[in-house]
Amino acid sequence: MSLLADLGRAARAYPTLLRVGFAEAVAYRAEMLVWMLTTTMPLVSLALWSAVAETAPVGRFTERGFAAYFLATLLIRQLTGSWLVWELNTEIRSGTLSRRLLRPIHPLITYSAENLAAIPLRFALTLPAAIVWLVVLEPGAFPRAPLDLLAMVLSLIGAWLINFFTMALIGSMAFYLESSTAIFDLWMVAFMVLSGYLVPLDLFPQAIRSVAHALPFRYTIAFPVEIATGLVRGQAMLRGLLIQWTYVLGVGAAAILAFRAGVKRYSAFGG
Amino acid sequence: MASPLAVEVRALSKTYQVHERPPGLAAALRSVFRRKYRTVHAVADLSFTVEPGERVGFLGPNGAGKTTTLKMLAGLLHPTSGEARVAGHVPRRREAAFLKSITLVMGQKQQLLWDLPPADTFTMNRAIYEVSDADYAETMGDLTELLDLGEIMKKPTRQLSLGERMKCELAAALLHRPQVLFLDEPTIGLDVAMQLTVREFIRQYNERRGATVLLTSHYMDDVASLCPRVVVIDQGRLRYDGDLPTLVQSIQPDKRVALRFSGVADRDALARAGKIVEFDAARAVIQIARADLREAVGHLLGLAWVSDLTIEDPPLEEVMRELFSAPKSEEAATADAVESA
Numbered sequence: 215m216s217l218l219a220d221l222g223r224a225a226r227a228y229p230t231l232l233r234v235g236f237a238e239a240v241a242y243r244a245e246m247l248v249w250m251l252t253t254t255m256p257l258v259s260l261a262l263w264s265a266v267a268e269t270a271p272v273g274r275f276t277e278r279g280f281a282a283y284f285l286a287t288l289l290i291r292q293l294t295g296s297w298l299v300w301e302l303n304t305e306i307r308s309g310t311l312s313r314r315l316l317r318p319i320h321p322l323i324t325y326s327a328e329n330l331a332a333i334p335l336r337f338a339l340t341l342p343a344a345i346v347w348l349v350v351l352e353p354g355a356f357p358r359a360p361l362d363l364l365a366m367v368l369s370l371i372g373a374w375l376i377n378f379f380t381m382a383l384i385g386s387m388a389f390y391l392e393s394s395t396a397i398f399d400l401w402m403v404a405f406m407v408l409s410g411y412l413v414p415l416d417l418f419p420q421a422i423r424s425v426a427h428a429l430p431f432r433y434t435i436a437f438p439v440e441i442a443t444g445l446v447r448g449q450a451m452l453r454g455l456l457i458q459w460t461y462v463l464g465v466g467a468a469a470i471l472a473f474r475a476g477v478k479r480y481s482a483f484g485g
Numbered sequence: 486m487a488s489p490l491a492v493e494v495r496a497l498s499k500t501y502q503v504h505e506r507p508p509g510l511a512a513a514l515r516s517v518f519r520r521k522y523r524t525v526h527a528v529a530d531l532s533f534t535v536e537p538g539e540r541v542g543f544l545g546p547n548g549a550g551k552t553t554t555l556k557m558l559a560g561l562l563h564p565t566s567g568e569a570r571v572a573g574h575v576p577r578r579r580e581a582a583f584l585k586s587i588t589l590v591m592g593q594k595q596q597l598l599w600d601l602p603p604a605d606t607f608t609m610n611r612a613i614y615e616v617s618d619a620d621y622a623e624t625m626g627d628l629t630e631l632l633d634l635g636e637i638m639k640k641p642t643r644q645l646s647l648g649e650r651m652k653c654e655l656a657a658a659l660l661h662r663p664q665v666l667f668l669d670e671p672t673i674g675l676d677v678a679m680q681l682t683v684r685e686f687i688r689q690y691n692e693r694r695g696a697t698v699l700l701t702s703h704y705m706d707d708v709a710s711l712c713p714r715v716v717v718i719d720q721g722r723l724r725y726d727g728d729l730p731t732l733v734q735s736i737q738p739d740k741r742v743a744l745r746f747s748g749v750a751d752r753d754a755l756a757r758a759g760k761i762v763e764f765d766a767a768r769a770v771i772q773i774a775r776a777d778l779r780e781a782v783g784h785l786l787g788l789a790w791v792s793d794l795t796i797e798d799p800p801l802e803e804v805m806r807e808l809f810s811a812p813k814s815e816e817a818a819t820a821d822a823v824e825s826a
Contacts, residue, residue, distance in 0.1 A: 219581070220581060223581065223613075226612070226615065227612040227613050227615070229612075230608060230609060230611075230612035230613075231609065231612065231613075233608075234598070234601070234605050234608065234609045237601055237605055238598060238600060238601060241600035241601060241641075242600065309594070310594065312556070312561050312589075312591075312594070313594070313595075313596040315560070315579065316559060316560075316561070316584060316587075316588070316589055316596075317584065317610075317613050317614075318581035318582075318584040318585050318613065318614065319581075319613050324613075478563050478577075479563075480561065480562065480563075481501065481562070482561045482562055
């Protein structure tokens, strides 16, 4: 009853939160652009792998295939990334989380609005890369069938949710540890290798690929990229969606519980 | 059911485990393997109640546990033991109805969005607290008039002066018309004129809305002019709960008589009335026991060169200093005395 009422109130407030969040993102536009420049690792991978594929295709990837894959990676990382871990870590340690805890709306909801509100601006800033991507993409690779399109949209939402909840979960560790950014660094190492961000998972040996398909990292980036570039379709795509959304529910529940338990330990120092 | 107390605190305690280590590299390395913790009793066995509509000053030296108590009452901190209820709610549950009925303003912290004009924070709070159009228009009208917000709410927060920002902080904190206000140093760092504005605004809000105010401030003038009742805590424990004049009288039973001179003053003549606290060519302040006041004033008025005479209580800062610096043995006695007062 109270949970439904809380969610209803959050839903009514959400458009305003998005609007204010967008205004904040615009205020930080220069900083955001600089930050986005630091997430251009896929372009390095693109140059590297394109050179390798110059003479002969590598696995299923031609030179053009690599370009499409890594440009999609760059774009989808911008659309589904979350930086909540930094914010949460800072706010817990400095006590500024207090202002969110005083409001009658769950802090994770306000954080989610702030993260989502920045996406249109990030998309606008990556628009040139999106145009190049559409040009290099093999004809027919982009999903056209309604089911494939729906799967792509769901995989993007799923990727954003896993990223957001993982960052919330790791960020909440600051309630227990002096700082949660070391855990984040650990996550990033695994992410770089196992998410398909730097190397398409297709190029790994079968055993490692199987492990990567079972872990959550693929579903934060490679999986939607594979759908967008036509690398996965049919049964494999549906199986991927099932695994992805299982992770969404699992990581979501873990993040909410970790936050709730953490708030009981919150010391609000300085705040 | 009778209307609930605005604030009800029973045997409330909060302890922290604080990690301690001496400075230096060796100590840092040792602390990797063996960490030393010290238990700090920030609030210990604290009990008091506040009726709806009361304005209560919450006093104590730095580290007394004032802010910790306010944070527990606002639901930010979970008490180690004891109970607290605010407007009928248990704060640590942080129910929406509870959060809508309170506000916590911290003079040194801000809730305004730093890079946007305060108007955006107001819009956001309006949505979060579900303030209706009519209520929003009325409350904003009141707040704009009382705090003279006008143009300042359209400038980015980072470009506002401290005083302007504090006005907007108060407006943002009161937009949802909370019934219980926890104000932690709301006038810190403000100039005298702005302190008066904020003080007057708090009084008017309390009178118009019948809201309860629990205020901490290092500016004793804030407390003296706003709060008919004070709760004093020291080292997390209650030292006094009652009205201010009684506290002053029990700690500092003497009165101060301030004099102005129209001619050359005779210091010895003044010393016969009481203890001289200040003295120069134009004025003097004399401390006199209450019992001797009538006789002493008569004597002073008889001096031809005394042109003006006023009787005052000693400054509150001095009373507090005396209260908190009392030696331990006396301290217990003082606490007993003032608590039974």
